[in-house]
Each structure stands twice: as structure tokens, then as C-alpha cells.
Amino acid sequence: MKATDVALTILDACSGALCVSSLGTATSALRAASDDGPHFYLGGAMGSALAAAMGVAEAVPDRLVIALLGDGELLMGASTLWSVSAYRPRNLIAVVLSDGVYGITGGQHLSAQPQFAAVAGALGGITGARVGSEAALRTALHELSRPCLIEAELSERAWPGPSPFVDPAQVRAAFAANVAGGTR
Amino acid sequence: MSSTDLSESPAPEPPPPLAWQTVIADTLTAGRVTVAAYVPDTRLQPILARLADNGICLRSLTREEECVGYAAGQRIAGQRPVVLMQNSGLGNALNAIGSLAVPYRLGLPLVVSMRGTLGEANPSQVPVGRAANSLLGTLGIQSFSVRSAAAAEQVTAGVMTLAFEAGECAAVILEPELGGGREGN
Numbered sequence: 001m002k003a004t005d006v007a008l009t010i011l012d013a014c015s016g017a018l019c020v021s022s023l024g025t026a027t028s029a030l031r032a033a034s035d036d037g038p039h040f041y042l043g044g045a046m047g048s049a050l051a052a053a054m055g056v057a058e059a060v061p062d063r064l065v066i067a068l069l070g071d072g073e074l075l076m077g078a079s080t081l082w083s084v085s086a087y088r089p090r091n092l093i094a095v096v097l098s099d100g101v102y103g104i105t106g107g108q109h110l111s112a113q114p115q116f117a118a119v120a121g122a123l124g125g126i127t128g129a130r131v132g133s134e135a136a137l138r139t140a141l142h143e144l145s146r147p148c149l150i151e152a153e154l155s156e157r158a159w160p161g162p163s164p165f166v167d168p169a170q171v172r173a174a175f176a177a178n179v180a181g182g183t184r
Numbered sequence: 185m186s187s188t189d190l191s192e193s194p195a196p197e198p199p200p201p202l203a204w205q206t207v208i209a210d211t212l213t214a215g216r217v218t219v220a221a222y223v224p225d226t227r228l229q230p231i232l233a234r235l236a237d238n239g240i241c242l243r244s245l246t247r248e249e250e251c252v253g254y255a256a257g258q259r260i261a262g263q264r265p266v267v268l269m270q271n272s273g274l275g276n277a278l279n280a281i282g283s284l285a286v287p288y289r290l291g292l293p294l295v296v297s298m299r300g301t302l303g304e305a306n307p308s309q310v311p312v313g314r315a316a317n318s319l320l321g322t323l324g325i326q327s328f329s330v331r332s333a334a335a336a337e338q339v340t341a342g343v344m345t346l347a348f349e350a351g352e353c354a355a356v357i358l359e360p361e362l363g364g365g366r367e368g369n
Contacts, residue, residue, distance in 0.1 A: 020257070040260060044283030048253030051245070052284070055257020055265070058219070058243075077253070079246035087243065168288040172260055179261050 001134060003097050004160045006152045007033035009134045010066055010095060013141045017064040017093075018056055018178060022049035022073035024104030024164050026097055030068055031162035038174035041166045047076030050094055054080065057089040057147075060179055067094040071151075072102040075114050084147050085123040092147040095137075098130075099154040104164060107157070120149035201230035202364045204333040208295065208356070209234030211340040212266055215348070217293075219243060219258055221251040222268040227297045227364040231268065248273035252280035252292065259290040264348055268295040271316040272309060281353065282323045291347035294320075294355040295340075296327070302360045320355055327355040330362060 007029040010019070019039040021030040026049070027041040040056065042049050053067035074081075074096055084092065096116050102108045120128030127148040131137045132155075140150045201209075209231045212220070219241040222228060236242055245251050248269045255265035269277065274296060285292050299306070300313015320327045326346065328339045339356055346354035 018261075040257070042284065044287070045253065045256075045280045046283075048249060048256070048280045048284055051250040051253030051280075052257035052260075055221075055254040055259075056261045057257075058241075059258045059261035059263045077250065080250050080253075083243075083245050083250065083254075172288050172290070175260055176262065 001132070001137070001152060001154055002156045002158045002160075003029035003154060004032045004158075005134055006095060006097060006137065006154070007068060007160075009137050010068065010141065011037075013138045014064055014066060014093075017066045018060060018175075019066045019068060020049055020053035020056060021068045022046070022070050024070055024073070025160065026068045026070050026073070027164040027166065028160040028162050029097070031166075032160040036162070038178035040175045041164075041171050043164060043166045043168065046073055049073055050077055050080040051083070053094070054084060054087070054089060054092060057092040058087070061089070061091055063091060063179075065089075065092050067092070069094060069096050070103060071096050071098050071100065071114055071116070072110060074116060075110060078114075078119075081116075081120060081123060081126065081149070085125050088125040088147055090146050093141065093144075094147070094149045096149065096151045097154055098151045099157050101157065103157070116149055117151045201234060202333070202362070204330065204336045204362050205230040205364060206234055207333055207336040208330075208340050209238065211337045212344070213238040213240060215341060215344040216264055217266045217344070218263045219265045220268060221245055221254045221265055223248050223251060223270070223273050225268070225270040225297050227358060227362075228268045228270070228295070230364070231295070248277035249280045252277045252285055255292050256280070256284050256288065256290045259292060260288065266293045266295060268297070270297045271299055272312050274316055274319060275312050278319060278323070281325070285353050286323055286325070289351045291351040292353045293343045293347040294325075294353065295358065296355050297358045298360055304360075317357065325353045325355060327357050329357045329359050331359045332361070
């Protein structure tokens with residue numbers, strides 16, 4: 001799987017979900033897969049995307065919320081997993097683009113295997129899974145109890161295409177309209 | 185693995201609240217704050233307990249940066265969060281404030297309990313205490329000091345207006361003169 005394949009699978013399997021993407025590869029992949037759909041693309045604030053998604057999830061409990069995260073991103077903000085375990089929003093799914101490198105900073109390797117799915121599984125109230133194919137990802141999205149964390153193994157590190165440098169004002173306006181139900 | 189269900193928002197055990205703490209909590213409530221994200225602090229605890237009594241949802245999170253990220257998610261989804269922290273946590277929160285809340289104009293009211301200034305005995309608290317207002321100001325965030333219970337309502341209400349109406353992050357600074365810290369003043 002490439003990062004864009006992960007985003008395409010999410011959008012197809014979870015139509016109507018509110019998506020939050022971390023800076024860099026995740027934002028580029030979500031832009032590419034959704035044709036710049038009305039999602040919450042972060043252009044910075046590395047380590048904060050899961051917390052932001054949790055805030056959205058608790059603010060909009062009747063919508064499914066998906067955090068699309070880089071693995072370096074989640075490593076920086078990993079303590080939010082404990083907050084997800086504490087408050088357990090039932091409408092939150094975190095999908096980690098697992099390739100073991102910091103993408104936008106130049107492809108440097110993470111210093112250790114994060115084992116996010118195992119960590120999530122060790123915490124109370126979060127289901128964890130690691131998947132290596134679009135079919136397995138689709139199954140996990142549909143069947144895991146929530147909140148859950150899915151590590152999606154990337155077999156190819158292709159840059160998705162669109163710039164990760166988003167216009168915050170446009171993102172905010174489009175996402176607010178999406179939350180209000182006016183877009184999709 | 186079994187675990188304790190912490191999905192509810194337990195109110196911290198409060199010491200008796202001081203007048204300013206009650207005023208700030210009630211002003212936030214009157215301003216229709218929907219959720220309070222915080223990292224625990226002695227002086228904030230009675231405010232949080234009062235907010236819980238007022239029916240406001242509390243979220244005790246692991247670090248201040250996470251509080252800002254969480255509140256940004258709440259804000260972009262149309263809610264009215266407040267973030268409460270000790271000033272030493274402001275350093276932890278700067279990237280989320282400067283790279284998310286400010287550029288996305290997700291106006292957040294911040295309530296910052298000060299250490300490291302007047303009367304501080306811990307040298308490790310002083311540098312960030314001394315820098316707190318400058319750090320906020322450098323990011324374009326206005327901060328407003330509260331030194332007496334009499335000023336608490338006006339400042340808190342004004343900061344909420346800046347955040348929720350003008351879309352600007354703004355901070356209530358709880359100065360040491362208010363007391364309520366672990367020293368019991």
C-alpha cells in the first residue's frame with residue numbers, strides 16, 4: 001500500500017466521515033485521495049493531530065471521525081493515546097501510515113519500531129490492529145470496536161502529490177461546512 | 185485487560201474556593217464554554233471543580249500542547265472550549281498555539297496560572313514565568329492580568345469575547361497576588 005491507497009480506502013469504506021490529517025505525507029495523501037475534500041488538514045503542529053481529532057470526535061459525536069497520522073507524528077504525540085483510553089470516544093478511529101520514517105523531513109528512520117497497535121491494545125478501551133493490505137484495512141475499519149488504532153503498513157514510500165502546505169482559512173471554512181452537514 | 189472506566193469527567197477534590205476562582209468559573213459558564221481542557225494545577229483546581237458543578241465537561245489531558253490540539257478540534261467543530269494551564273506548561277504548548285490555533289484563527293481562551301514571578305522560591309520556575317507574557321505576545325496573543333477578584337469577571341469575559349467573537353487566542357493571566365497556591369495564601 002501507498003499512503004494514498006490508505007486514504008482512498010478510508011474514504012471509500014467510511015463515506016461521510018470527518019477526517020483529520022497530520023502534517024506532511026498524511027495531509028498530502030488525504031488531499032490527493034479526496035480531491036481536496038473538506039477535511040481538517042494540519043499544515044504544522046506536529047504531534048497534535050490525534051488530540052485535534054479527539055476534540056472533533058467529542059464535539060461531533062454523531063459523526064465518525066478518522067485521524068490519518070504519520071508514524072513520526074504519533075510518536076511525538078503518543079501520550080494522547082492515554083487520553084483516548086481515558087475518555088474513549090466511540091466515534092474515533094486513528095489510522096497510522098506506518099513506514100518507519102519521518103517523511104517530509106527527508107526520510108530519516110524512526111529510532112525504534114513504535115508498535116502502536118500493541119501499545120493501543122495494552123491500554124484499556126482502545127482496539128489495536130496492524131494491517132498490510134487495503135482489504136485488511138477495510139475490514140479493520142468496519143469491524144474493530146472503537147476507539148481503535150490501525151497501523152497501516154506502507155510497502156512503498158511514494159509522495160502522494162499535493163502540497164502539504166494548506167491555506168488554514170480555507171481548511172477551517174470547508175471543514176466547518178462539513179461539520180454542519182452542508183458539504184458531504 | 186480490564187481497566188477502570190474513566191469515561192465520565194470526575195471533579196477533582198477541591199480546596200475551599202477563593203472568590204476569584206468562583207468568579208472565573210462562573211464567568212466561563214455564563215460565556216457558554218462547553219468543555220475545559222487542562223493539565224492539573226493547584227490554583228486551577230477550584231475553578232475546575234466549580235466548572236464541573238456548573239455542568240461543564242472537563243478533560244484532564246497529558247500535556248498542554250495536547251490541550252491546545254484538543255481544543256482546536258473542538259473549536260473548528262463549532263464548540264467553545266477553554267484551555268487552562270500553569271505557565272510552565274505554556275512552553276509545552278507553543279507549537280500547537282503557533283502552528284495550529286493562531287494560523288487557523290481558532291480563537292481559544294487560555295487561562296494561565298502564573299508561577300516564576302512575584303514571590304517565586306523555585307529557581308527552575310523563574311525563566312518561563314518571566315517570559316510567559318512575552319512568549320504569548322510574540323505569537324500575537326494578547327494577555328490580561330487578574331490581580332484581584334474584582335477584575336476577574338471583566339477580564340475573563342473580555343478574553344472570551346476576543347476568542348469566540350473576534351477569533352483571536354487571548355489569555356487570562358492569574359497573577360500570584362490572587363493567592364490560592366499550595367502555599368495556602
